[in-house]
Amino acid sequence: xxxxxxxxxxxxxxxxxxxxxxxxxxxxxxxxxxxxxxxxxxxxxxxxxxxxxxxxxxxxxxxxxxxxxxxxxxxxxxxxxxxxxxxxxxxxxxxxxxxxxxxxxxxxxxxxxxxxxxxxxxxxxxxxxxxxxxxxxxxxxxxxxxxxxxxxxxxxxxxxxxxxxxx
Numbered sequence: 001x002x003x004x005x006x007x008x009x010x011x012x013x014x015x016x017x018x019x020x021x022x023x024x025x026x027x028x029x030x031x032x033x034x035x036x037x038x039x040x041x042x043x044x045x046x047x048x049x050x051x052x053x054x055x056x057x058x059x060x061x062x063x064x065x066x067x068x069x070x071x072x073x074x075x076x077x078x079x080x081x082x083x084x085x086x087x088x089x090x091x092x093x094x095x096x097x098x099x100x101x102x103x104x105x106x107x108x109x110x111x112x113x114x115x116x117x118x119x120x121x122x123x124x125x126x127x128x129x130x131x132x133x134x135x136x137x138x139x140x141x142x143x144x145x146x147x148x149x150x151x152x153x154x155x156x157x158x159x160x161x162x163x164x165x166x167x
Contacts (some may be wrong), residue, residue, distance in 0.1 A: 091151050102139050106132070 113128050129153070146152065 088154055095146055
């Protein structure tokens with residue numbers, strides 16, 4: 001009866017094979033890295049060439065007070081440079097991101113649904129359709145909540161109180 005011992009010999013299906021020694025292991029050859037090296041050299045040369053070309057061919061300008069001012073869409077900067085935005089701006093931006101991500105998830109779902117119909121894995125496709133209806137339904141509830149809280153109403157000011165009639 002054959003038994004496996006701790007010696008560097010493997011017994012498999014009645015054939016005795018020596019285990020590979022450290023010198024027999026696969027090593028990466030230097031010629032395998034030549035394309036990587038060439039790509040790095042090409043990137044460095046491109047960066048140096050474009051920077052040198054911009055310095056050589058670029059116009060040398062003189063600094064002036066007008067050129068050192070910040071440029072804002074052709075308008076002279078008037079007022080403080082760091083103005084505060086309303087919280088409504090950030091709220092609408094976050095809601096846009098939320099509903100934009102919905103589309104990101106719908107595209108792969110549509111591709112999987114098309115493949116399922118093509119491969120006839122589930123010809124009716126009820127499970128995958130119901131899962132998408134559930135997903136869209138949850139997002140629709142979130143949209144209704146945002147409407148109820150007047151997140152899309154720019155003129156609504158929740159902190160302003162109603163005027164009081166004093167007689």
